[in-house]
Amino acid sequence: MMWNGRWLNKTLLGYWVVIAACWAAAVVAGWTVPSSQFDNYVYDLMLRLNPPGDQNPEAVVLAIDDATLNEMGGQRNLRGILAEAIQLARRAEPTVLASDVLIADQGDAAEDARLEEALTGAKNLILPVDTTISGGGGERWEEPLERFRKHAQAAGQVELARQRRDGVTRRISLEWVAGHRRYWALSLEAFRLSLGAGRILESRDEIEVGDVVIPARLTADYHRMLWIRYGRRPVPALSVRDLKADPSRGQLLRGKVVFVGVTSQSLTPDRVLTPNGDSMSGVDVHAEAFETMRRGLFLQDASDSAVLGFCAATALLAGLIFWFTAGWPAYLSAAALLAFVHTAPFPFFAHGVIFPYVAPAASAWLTVAAAASYQHFIIRRRLRLAVAEKTRYQQAIHFVTHEMRTPLTAIQGSSELMGRYNLGEDKRKQMAGLIHSESKRLGRMIQTFLDVERLSDGQMDLKREPVPLEAAVEACLARARPLAERKSILIRGDGPFPGTILGDGELIEYAIYNLVNNAVKYSPSGTEVKIFSAQKKGGVSLSVADQGIGMDAKEVKQIFRKFYRTKRAEATGEAGTGIGLSIVEQIVATHGGQLEVTSEPGRGSCFTVTFPVAGEGDHR
Numbered sequence: 001m002m003w004n005g006r007w008l009n010k011t012l013l014g015y016w017v018v019i020a021a022c023w024a025a026a027v028v029a030g031w032t033v034p035s036s037q038f039d040n041y042v043y044d045l046m047l048r049l050n051p052p053g054d055q056n057p058e059a060v061v062l063a064i065d066d067a068t069l070n071e072m073g074g075q076r077n078l079r080g081i082l083a084e085a086i087q088l089a090r091r092a093e094p095t096v097l098a099s100d101v102l103i104a105d106q107g108d109a110a111e112d113a114r115l116e117e118a119l120t121g122a123k124n125l126i127l128p129v130d131t132t133i134s135g136g137g138g139e140r141w142e143e144p145l146e147r148f149r150k151h152a153q154a155a156g157q158v159e160l161a162r163q164r165r166d167g168v169t170r171r172i173s174l175e176w177v178a179g180h181r182r183y184w185a186l187s188l189e190a191f192r193l194s195l196g197a198g199r200i201l202e203s204r205d206e207i208e209v210g211d212v213v214i215p216a217r218l219t220a221d222y223h224r225m226l227w228i229r230y231g232r233r234p235v236p237a238l239s240v241r242d243l244k245a246d247p248s249r250g251q252l253l254r255g256k257v258v259f260v261g262v263t264s265q266s267l268t269p270d271r272v273l274t275p276n277g278d279s280m281s282g283v284d285v286h287a288e289a290f291e292t293m294r295r296g297l298f299l300q301d302a303s304d305s306a307v308l309g310f311c312a313a314t315a316l317l318a319g320l321i322f323w324f325t326a327g328w329p330a331y332l333s334a335a336a337l338l339a340f341v342h343t344a345p346f347p348f349f350a351h352g353v354i355f356p357y358v359a360p361a362a363s364a365w366l367t368v369a370a371a372a373s374y375q376h377f378i379i380r381r382r383l384r385l386a387v388a389e390k391t392r393y394q395q396a397i398h399f400v401t402h403e404m405r406t407p408l409t410a411i412q413g414s415s416e417l418m419g420r421y422n423l424g425e426d427k428r429k430q431m432a433g434l435i436h437s438e439s440k441r442l443g444r445m446i447q448t449f450l451d452v453e454r455l456s457d458g459q460m461d462l463k464r465e466p467v468p469l470e471a472a473v474e475a476c477l478a479r480a481r482p483l484a485e486r487k488s489i490l491i492r493g494d495g496p497f498p499g500t501i502l503g504d505g506e507l508i509e510y511a512i513y514n515l516v517n518n519a520v521k522y523s524p525s526g527t528e529v530k531i532f533s534a535q536k537k538g539g540v541s542l543s544v545a546d547q548g549i550g551m552d553a554k555e556v557k558q559i560f561r562k563f564y565r566t567k568r569a570e571a572t573g574e575a576g577t578g579i580g581l582s583i584v585e586q587i588v589a590t591h592g593g594q595l596e597v598t599s600e601p602g603r604g605s606c607f608t609v610t611f612p613v614a615g616e617g618d619h620r
Contacts, residue, residue: 022366023315030359042357044275061237063263068241083115092250098126100261100283104142119151139178156186173223187289215300227299235287311363322371463504476513494532499540502614519546545606
């Protein structure tokens with residue numbers, strides 16, 4: 001798009017304001033709950049399209065499933081089943097043994113004693129902790145009884161209920177604070193002990209376990225979220241019932257990180273859905289989280305600044321496309337931009353970055369739609385302007401040629417008579433004078449037409465000199481009186497006309513003379529034209545009033561439009577080119593003044609021009 005001057009600046013500013021508003025709206029929309037949910041669906045798709053490789057898993061789930069519960073006493077015997085599961089697992093010599101079964105309350109004495117015996121001497125044992133609501137409404141920890149806790153090397157948090165509006169567990173918190181105490185997640189503690197690492201090092205953006213750095217930014221509510229990379233196949237599981245029936249199957253647990261927990265469909269309170277559409281128990285999820293950390297398949301959220309920058313770049317590119325191109329090139333480029341934005345989260349995901357989908361897509365669509373619409377309406381406006389300009393020039397040519405016909409006919413006829421006939425000296429002088437006067441009239445018409453075009457395009461340079469209003473008015477009245485006398489019209493100048501105007505004297509006289517000349521031209525014989533002035537704050541006004549046929553309100557609104565011809569012009573037979581008043585208006589405007597008109601049919605018209613008066617410093 002190519003425009004010039006003030007209209008370019010106004011159009012450019014409006015265009016980019018619209019683009020910026022669409023960008024802001026898209027970003028805000030991307031932070032809403034529905035958008036976040038849609039981003040989750042896209043994440044699920046990307047996870048299914050980019051599953052981790054089928055590596056040999058290090059984690060194994062020792063499951064207390066429905067078959068185990070049915071054969072070993074059911075839920076009433078859960079601690080007894082847990083004790084037997086730990087004893088069987090210890091015989092296989094796992095690297096880490098992590099339990100997901102809470103043992104925070106007193107149970108049957110015999111069962112508790114048997115469980116304590118099973119826990120005694122267990123290597124790298126991790127017992128679970130969980131939060132519950134205290135009597136005061138706050139959170140408190142449910143921790144293992146001390147008789148059990150003393151045999152464990154660590155305690156791990158097993159709660160999963162975070163970021164699950166739709167029931168899908170995509171990530172878990174590695175850190176949990178309640179009652180002024182903090183626990184790491186069960187899967188994280190299992191990972192630490194599997195590496196033989198000591199204390200977990202932490203910063204605001206990550207935690208370090210041994211030589212492994214896990215990107216997990218600390219949130220405002222003291223959580224560190226880990227995205228879980230679920231594999232094509234779940235972590236291997238072995239039921240306690242099957243292991244008890246065939247102890248040789250314990251080889252599956254040897255050297256592994258074993259997670260012991262309830263996987264029963266009916267008794268598992270924390271069964272959740274995964275992005276793959278599978279149903280899993282909490283212990284399975286922790287095993288998957290452990291595998292995510294072991295494989296180093298970490299995902300991290302794109303920073304807010306990166307998302308805002310990407311959306312801004314998208315909006316800027318959409319704006320540039322429709323600013324510099326049009327038609328099919330613009331729409332093909334916009335389609336390529338939309339395709340890129342819609343697929344951009346996938347390569348980001350492949351490089352371990354979770355990039356939102358809705359905000360960039362909304363930014364692209366809104367800005368493309370706004371830019372295309374803006375361009376469409378601008379092009380339509382330019383087309384209308386072009387048509388109007390063409391019409392204006394056609395009118396100009398029509399009026400100018402019409403006005404030129406009269407002097408040209410006089411010049412042609414006079415020159416033809418002088419060449420064809422032997423005229424007397426007096427007649428030849430008369431013909432020569434007519435040719436001279438008509439040629440001068442033709443020159444003035446051409447100059448007037450050029451002046452209006454130069455003023456319209458801002459190409460006419462204005463002088464900046466003091467112009468006494470009194471002298472300018474008197475000069476214009478002297479030029480207008482011969483025409484007034486021929487029509488028996490009295491021109492009455494009610495002076496004085498004080499004040500000095502800073503500007504171009506020739507243009508100011510042109511404006512005043514045009515008003516006086518029009519008043520005489522469109523007034524009937526025997527009437528009066530009155531010129532008077534008045535002082536105003538910071539300026540002086542000059543009024544030219546006639547007693548002509550006047551104009552109605554509709555004509556007054558259009559009187560300064562180029563090539564507009566009034567009814568009074570047609571009625572008096574004095575129709576001109578219709579450009580004089582448009583020049584007057586532009587002259588007054590370029591000098592910082594104002595032009596007003598009051599008129600009433602049958603009662604004449606009064607044109608008032610107000611110019612700012614030059615100060616004393618302007619006379620130097």
